[in-house]
Amino acid sequence: MKRFFLFLLITLFSFPAFAQKEDIKTDTFKVEGNCGMCKKRIEDAAYTKGVKRADWNPENHLLVVTYRASKTNLETIQRNIAKVGHDAGDIASDETGYNKLPDCCQYKTNSCNH
Amino acid sequence: MKKKTGALLWGGLLLGVHAQAQDTTKSTKQIDEVTIRTRTKSTEINLLGAIKTEKIGARELLKAACCNLSESFETTPSVDVAFTDAVTGYKQIQMLGLTGAHTSFTRENIPDIRGLAAITGLTYTPGTWIEGMQLSKGAGSVVNGYEGVAGQINVEWKKPFSDKEPTALVNLYQSSQARTEGNLVYRKQVSENLSTNLLLHGRSNWARIDQNGDGFMDQPLDKQFIGANRWFWFAPSGWEVQGGVKGVYSTNTGGQMDYNRDVPQISGNPWGYQADINRLEGWAKIGRVFPKNPGTSMGLQLSGVYHDQKAQYGTRRYDGKQNSFYANFIYQTILGTTDHVLKSGASMQYDDYAETLAGTPYGRTESVPGVFAEYSYNGNEKWNVVAGLRADYHNLFGAFMTPRLHVRYTPWQKASLRASVGRAQRTANIFAENIGFMASNRSFVIAQPEAGLAYGLRPEVAWNSGLNFTQKFRLNYHDGAFSTDYYYTDFQNQIVVDAENPASVRFYNLDGRSFAHSVQAQLDYELIRHLDLRLAYRWYDVRTTYDGVLKERPLVAAHRGFANLGYETRNAWKFDYTVQWIGPKRIPATFAHHGGGTVAESNSPSFVQMSAQVSKAWKNGDVEVYLGGENLTNYMQHPMILGADKPFSPGFDGSLIWGPAMGANVYAGLRWKIQ
Numbered sequence: 001m002k003r004f005f006l007f008l009l010i011t012l013f014s015f016p017a018f019a020q021k022e023d024i025k026t027d028t029f030k031v032e033g034n035c036g037m038c039k040k041r042i043e044d045a046a047y048t049k050g051v052k053r054a055d056w057n058p059e060n061h062l063l064v065v066t067y068r069a070s071k072t073n074l075e076t077i078q079r080n081i082a083k084v085g086h087d088a089g090d091i092a093s094d095e096t097g098y099n100k101l102p103d104c105c106q107y108k109t110n111s112c113n114h
Numbered sequence: 115m116k117k118k119t120g121a122l123l124w125g126g127l128l129l130g131v132h133a134q135a136q137d138t139t140k141s142t143k144q145i146d147e148v149t150i151r152t153r154t155k156s157t158e159i160n161l162l163g164a165i166k167t168e169k170i171g172a173r174e175l176l177k178a179a180c181c182n183l184s185e186s187f188e189t190t191p192s193v194d195v196a197f198t199d200a201v202t203g204y205k206q207i208q209m210l211g212l213t214g215a216h217t218s219f220t221r222e223n224i225p226d227i228r229g230l231a232a233i234t235g236l237t238y239t240p241g242t243w244i245e246g247m248q249l250s251k252g253a254g255s256v257v258n259g260y261e262g263v264a265g266q267i268n269v270e271w272k273k274p275f276s277d278k279e280p281t282a283l284v285n286l287y288q289s290s291q292a293r294t295e296g297n298l299v300y301r302k303q304v305s306e307n308l309s310t311n312l313l314l315h316g317r318s319n320w321a322r323i324d325q326n327g328d329g330f331m332d333q334p335l336d337k338q339f340i341g342a343n344r345w346f347w348f349a350p351s352g353w354e355v356q357g358g359v360k361g362v363y364s365t366n367t368g369g370q371m372d373y374n375r376d377v378p379q380i381s382g383n384p385w386g387y388q389a390d391i392n393r394l395e396g397w398a399k400i401g402r403v404f405p406k407n408p409g410t411s412m413g414l415q416l417s418g419v420y421h422d423q424k425a426q427y428g429t430r431r432y433d434g435k436q437n438s439f440y441a442n443f444i445y446q447t448i449l450g451t452t453d454h455v456l457k458s459g460a461s462m463q464y465d466d467y468a469e470t471l472a473g474t475p476y477g478r479t480e481s482v483p484g485v486f487a488e489y490s491y492n493g494n495e496k497w498n499v500v501a502g503l504r505a506d507y508h509n510l511f512g513a514f515m516t517p518r519l520h521v522r523y524t525p526w527q528k529a530s531l532r533a534s535v536g537r538a539q540r541t542a543n544i545f546a547e548n549i550g551f552m553a554s555n556r557s558f559v560i561a562q563p564e565a566g567l568a569y570g571l572r573p574e575v576a577w578n579s580g581l582n583f584t585q586k587f588r589l590n591y592h593d594g595a596f597s598t599d600y601y602y603t604d605f606q607n608q609i610v611v612d613a614e615n616p617a618s619v620r621f622y623n624l625d626g627r628s629f630a631h632s633v634q635a636q637l638d639y640e641l642i643r644h645l646d647l648r649l650a651y652r653w654y655d656v657r658t659t660y661d662g663v664l665k666e667r668p669l670v671a672a673h674r675g676f677a678n679l680g681y682e683t684r685n686a687w688k689f690d691y692t693v694q695w696i697g698p699k700r701i702p703a704t705f706a707h708h709g710g711g712t713v714a715e716s717n718s719p720s721f722v723q724m725s726a727q728v729s730k731a732w733k734n735g736d737v738e739v740y741l742g743g744e745n746l747t748n749y750m751q752h753p754m755i756l757g758a759d760k761p762f763s764p765g766f767d768g769s770l771i772w773g774p775a776m777g778a779n780v781y782a783g784l785r786w787k788i789q
Binding site for chain 1 (some may be wrong): 684
């Protein structure tokens, strides 16, 4: 048990060592969507290789994304979000992706009250 | 949107949750609180508010695929769950090292499990019905009464007016230990202002199972049906009315494997346990906000309970009836600005008990009118205060005051330091809270009873003070929280449950000291995306004076370690794993079953418990299938029942339970949301 905790502590605190600070970028852009249900989809889509963190706010529709610039870039991330049906920054959503959204997430015509 | 938020805001307000003490007019804050639920962790500790509250969400409850309230704390380190005895299959909870009866349970802020249902009542709330729970340790708000020295657990049911909820939710469950369960939560928005819920639950343990091989059923054969119907009406003028009824029917048959219902309890026949419970509850809430006077509202809560139970434990017969009535009127207003909120009101608690144990009747009527006032200050970001005082008059025990104080201070960012102190009083229902000892041949003895009191005993009075600290952090782009708390409970009077002599269980007023120290530390961290880790450790030092000797309270583990891992994939697979280490517990002296005499007191071995669950959802979560296992190490207490081979002899004792009564269990089930 003791060893297990020690192992965990070491793993926890050694994480930041991997991240090279200068390589990390944080950007904010608008992603169209409706509610909490869209949130998971948007963040999952943003969360691709090189992305450290993605937070989408359903109230102001802003996505804050932190990523390693050497592994990915803003356009790639936005493209990935657009693919699942949400307008991301300047990239319009993919039509097939949009049509697959559940009714309440089809933000162009509907709104949801969650 | 506006309407719904209003409704929720209003609902919350009426319920008088602590959070509402903050400010009812800052509706944006309320909206935040409502929407946040969908995206927070499954268990969340709020940094604001004077009272530390663990919000246990529906997602946390799903981790245990649990069936009722007593089983829903398996992933909550603050609460210990253990079998009451080797026969009845009931589990009881412990908080701060004190038995469950010291925790006040409320259903949407109306007192729920009290009196004769102290233990059995935890099975009357099916997990599927629960939307979420708020758990707080130590003294709570005076608005909800004078009981609950160890803490409060408030249970919120799924709401009929919530768009988030499906029209119907069906849950089916089957375990390898022959337990079958079905639940239905149906909601209907009748009109814009009127909505209703129908909630149904049925369960059965339909096979005789003896995994520990002692000749006794590990849990009784049982059937349980619970049904409830409730209505909400929100009037545009600021009125809200809600009401509901709930019925419980439960029948159990347990004991030796070949026992059948109503077989006479004489030596040579199989030893048997059987119980029947009928319970009916009704409640109403009427409330009003005054749109012209922001921050001003009033609410009236009413509830009535009829409870009837009949039980047979071997030769011991125990019957009980309870009629209770509760009324609570709360008036809330602001003093000048919304920084100062004052809640005041009056309450009435009426309980009528008629019990018969082994032919001796015990009856009493308690009626307790009271008044209360609670002031909260929220004018400063750095700190806030809730100070409450209530005065009650008890028809048997006289007048008493209940002061309580909560303070929160923010020393630095993302941190919260809180302190609380308060008094609590309650009447111990000595038989209903100790049904575990009925599964033995111990005699029940009330030492030196005085006339005119409850069972001839005085009320329990205790002071609780506590300190807790929560720090949220972000490490390597992942969120985490560290939380630690310390609580100290000091009894001025306690009904001591003395099982130190193996021939009896004695009840008497405390003469000497009785206290409980509790320390807990918990770390929550998202290791990688969607992989959540929770580590916790807690320590108790619980001691009571038994016949002049200060001793560790029996069957309480001083140490408990806890780890939980939860992982969720993008395609809606969920994995959950919990491992716990439970330290030794003191076992009082017992009869020696070979050669006569007694065995000196000892300590139980420590043991490890594991549970795991996998689930997969389809159609945006509308269909979910789960498969899980409990007690995966298949660890069981041996021997479970002392003198199991001679149940009609004095040494028979199924009440000294420190470990799992049942072996490994595998279950599977389905949750189906019909939109």
